[in-house]
Amino acid sequence: MLKRIITPAIAAGVLLLTACATHQSPTGRSQMLMHSEAEMAQLxxxxFAQLKQQEKVSQDPALNAYVNCVAERISGxxxxxxxxxVVFDSPQVNAFALPGGYIGVYTGLLGVAENADQLAAVMGHEVAHVLAHHSNEKVSRSQMTGTGLQLLNIGLAAYGVESAATITQLAALGTNVFFTLPYGREQETEADIMGVELMARAGFDPEASIALWHNMAKASSGAPPEMLSTHPSHSTRIKELNAQQQAAKPLYQAARQQSRTVCRAPK
Structure with missing residues (x-):
């Protein structure tokens, strides 16, 4: 009986997900986007307003000028x-970009991203998340996953399955490991590919992206196995970035011929 209950539920879920996956990412991947750009920009x-209230904002003029210089070249x-x-005064080794046109850089990152090219690699990656509508995807997938698990629990309970709660918990774990986490890694790889192109077009050396992730690997410790992480392992990421160099180099060489502002890290 359990198989007769779950199979139609899975089939309905697959049909629902397929019906919603009507968009394509910049790299040609199918996407499920349930929200408009205006809604995501509002979010x-x-x-961003909440983060500016919660986090300490750096008032260092030289630091802000440096980060803004790199951001302006990328946005160009x-x-x-x-x-x-906004530069946040925090030891976090992190940066982000949000729909609507918002970029945050934590000062802790600047100790790992050793120069403007490496910082551009991070910014290009984060901005790529926005361009590829990854936030929309995450919100949409989270909503769909939550709805599906609720329907499964209701269905099991309706048929009097005694272990309904346990089955639902196992389904949630399976969804996380085989659906949510790999999907996050897929987004990260896509942002890496797009980010390298963006930094190269902005006149930043794409090889710096490889050096950056070697630095990240040295700075991090105790990272979870790749299978149980939303991010690729450092070695996987470096291998992918190496594969992108051939396509990115000509873009960088062409960009170098243009007059661009030099972004110098404060001493």
Whole structure:
């Protein structure tokens, strides 16, 4: 009986996901986007405002000028949009970009991204998440997954299955390991591919992306196995970035011929 209950539920879930996957990412991957760009921009605006209230914002003029210099060169090769850039005074080795045109860089990152090219690799990657609508995907997938698990639990309970709660918990674990986490890694790889192209078009050396992730590997410890992480392992990421160099190098060489502002890290 259990098989007769679960199989139609899975089939309905697959049909629902397929019906929603009507978009394509910049690399040609199918996407499920349930929200408009305006809705996501509003979410980005609210989230960024909250972060500025919760986190300490750096008042260092030289540091802000440096980060903004790199951001302006990256945004210069993007579709026209105003980007707000904030440097957060925090030891976190992190940066992010949000829908609506918001970039945050933590000062802890600047100890790992040793120069403007490496910082551009991070910014290009984070901005790529926005361009590829990854936030929309994550929100949409989370909503669909939650709904599916609720329907499964209701269905099991309706048929009087005694272990309904346990089965639902196992389904949630399986969804996380085989659906949510690999999907996150897929997004990260896509952002790496797009980010290398963006930094090269902005006149930053794409080889710096490889050096950056070697630095990241040295700075991190105790990272979870790749299978149980939303991010690729450092070795997987470096291998993928190496594979992108041949396509990115000509873009970088062409960009170097143009006059661009030199972004110098403060001493």
């Amino acid at each position: 980005g605006q609210v989230s 090769v993007l579709p026209p949009q105003q980007w707000e850039v």
